[in-house]
Amino acid sequence: QQRVVVVGTGMAGVQTAVQLREQGWPGSVRLLGAEPHPPYDRPPLSKAVLLGRGEEAEVPLFDIDFAALGIELELGRTATGLRPGERLLVTDAGPVHYDRLVLATGAEPRTLPGSEGVPGVHVLRTLDDARRLRPVLAARGRVVVVGAGWIGAEFATVAREWGCEVTVVEAAAAPLPGALPAEVSAPMRAWYAEAGATLRTGAAVAAVERGGVLLADGTRLPADAVLVGIGARPATGWLAGSGVELGPDGSVLADARLRSSAPDCYAVGDCASFPSARYGERLLIHHWDNALQGPRTVAANLLAEGHADGEPESVGYDPVPYFWSEQFGRFVQYVGHHSPGDELVWRGSPQDPAWSVCWLRGERPTALLAVGRPRDLAQGRKLIQQGTAVDRTLLGDAAVALKKA
Ligand code: FAD
Numbered sequence: 473q474q475r476v477v478v479v480g481t482g483m484a485g486v487q488t489a490v491q492l493r494e495q496g497w498p499g500s501v502r503l504l505g506a507e508p509h510p511p512y513d514r515p516p517l518s519k520a521v522l523l524g525r526g527e528e529a530e531v532p533l534f535d536i537d538f539a540a541l542g543i544e545l546e547l548g549r550t551a552t553g554l555r556p557g558e559r560l561l562v563t564d565a566g567p568v569h570y571d572r573l574v575l576a577t578g579a580e581p582r583t584l585p586g587s588e589g590v591p592g593v594h595v596l597r598t599l600d601d602a603r604r605l606r607p608v609l610a611a612r613g614r615v616v617v618v619g620a621g622w623i624g625a626e627f628a629t630v631a632r633e634w635g636c637e638v639t640v641v642e643a644a645a646a647p648l649p650g651a652l653p654a655e656v657s658a659p660m661r662a663w664y665a666e667a668g669a670t671l672r673t674g675a676a677v678a679a680v681e682r683g684g685v686l687l688a689d690g691t692r693l694p695a696d697a698v699l700v701g702i703g704a705r706p707a708t709g710w711l712a713g714s715g716v717e718l719g720p721d722g723s724v725l726a727d728a729r730l731r732s733s734a735p736d737c738y739a740v741g742d743c744a745s746f747p748s749a750r751y752g753e754r755l756l757i758h759h760w761d762n763a764l765q766g767p768r769t770v771a772a773n774l775l776a777e778g779h780a781d782g783e784p785e786s787v788g789y790d791p792v793p794y795f796w797s798e799q800f801g802r803f804v805q806y807v808g809h810h811s812p813g814d815e816l817v818w819r820g821s822p823q824d825p826a827w828s829v830c831w832l833r834g835e836r837p838t839a840l841l842a843v844g845r846p847r848d849l850a851q852g853r854k855l856i857q858q859g860t861a862v863d864r865t866l867l868g869d870a871a872v873a874l875k876k877a
Pocket residue numbers: 479480481482483484485504505506507514515516517518549550551552576577578579596597598623707710740741742743757758759760761763794795796797798
């Protein structure tokens with residue numbers, strides 16, 4: 473009987489195990505992860521969990537009966553090394569032998585030098601992080617957020633809802649610098665102001681200290697709590713020296729079928745990058761949908777490998793990426809992947825309550841950002857997926873349905 477071991481109990485690891493069963497994997501499935509909690513979903517951490525509202529307020533558990541699916545779940549077990557030649561995973565609780573291995577260790581927050589372990593300085597990645605932050609918010613003190621990225625914006629939203637005094641410092645000239653061109657994100661500055669949060673762009677942080685943040689220009693921003701939200705890095709440090717090839721960004725360099733460079737070893741979710749033929753570049757995606765879709769491919773390929781006759785066939789992974797964010801009372805969605813040379817076409821004005829913007833390469837949309845226009849998102853996704861040519865004039869008319877453009 474073939475043994476699959478999956479490392480990491482986040483969305484990607486859990487979905488891999490579930491997909492293996494759904495697709496009929498006959499062997500054993502062992503799912504192990506470092507966190508002590510039963511597997512849970514991360515997006516609610518910066519939303520319902522911090523707000524303490526709704527069904528997901530306490531623990532946003534995945535609704536999965538692992539035992540019934542024949543998935544052996546081992547919590548609180550950390551992988552510390554890998555010896556692919558021996559098909560051996562080294563963990564803090566002893567070695568684990570496998571026939572096939574799936575790396576799904578996700579990502580961990582980037583920190584600022586010297587900020588780790590400083591009292592009152594937080595990151596937001598895990599349930600434990602969110603639980604530490606909730607009383608901080610409930611105390612309604614002064615909060616400084618470092619980084620106006622997705623997490624920073626969502627945290628600032630929640631902190632304002634609690635009634636905290638919120639300052640967000642961002643080194644770049646506009647919010648979401650890693651994700652959007654300033655032309656698109658500049659109008660989002662107003663969202664911060666509207667919510668009563670102060671956004672300081674072009675503000676480099678010199679140090680995060682107990683009791684506040686020191687900016688490079690000498691300004692001291694006092695704070696009862698600091699949230700460092702400056703992005704995440706694949707949690708792959710433990711693979712150093714194992715022979716599994718890692719990229720400069722720390723990601724496991726998977727191939728188009730999500731196989732790592734080690735034999736019988738796949739990688740999926742936030743820890744892995746893969747070559748996209750669709751976009752002509754390697755993608756490292758830190759979003760939920762990728763951690764949901766990638767595992768289908770991994771499970772299909774694990775099953776295909778076992779069949780000498782080539783049936784079923786192995787499959788490639790080349791998705792149109794998608795993610796959403798809930799910030800400042802708005803539902804923000806993005807689909808596709810744009811490049812600096814793509815042309816921008818606005819649908820509506822960013823001063824409107826709802827608008828979207830589309831990126832075009834030639835006649836074909838490559839990406840779409842929708843603010844409060846989920847129908848644009850759904851229709852845009854189809855256009856992007858199918859590579860449909862559009863009429864620029866109709867596209868730019870927010871009154872015309874995207875599918876008619
Ligand atoms: P993870 O969820 O990081 O899971 C990896 C697991 O592996 C972790 O439990 C970790 O402890 C474990 N692990 C790590 N190293 C080891 C080791 N050596 N041994 C054993 N176990 C290990 N995306 C969206 O699209 N929309 C959103 O609104 C959104 N909101 C988010 C809000 C927050 C607060 C966060 C943190 C993320 C959010 N995301 C959102 C991103 C999304 O949650 C991630 O892309 C997704 O969780 C990735 O899943 P994963 O399984 O690859 O990694």
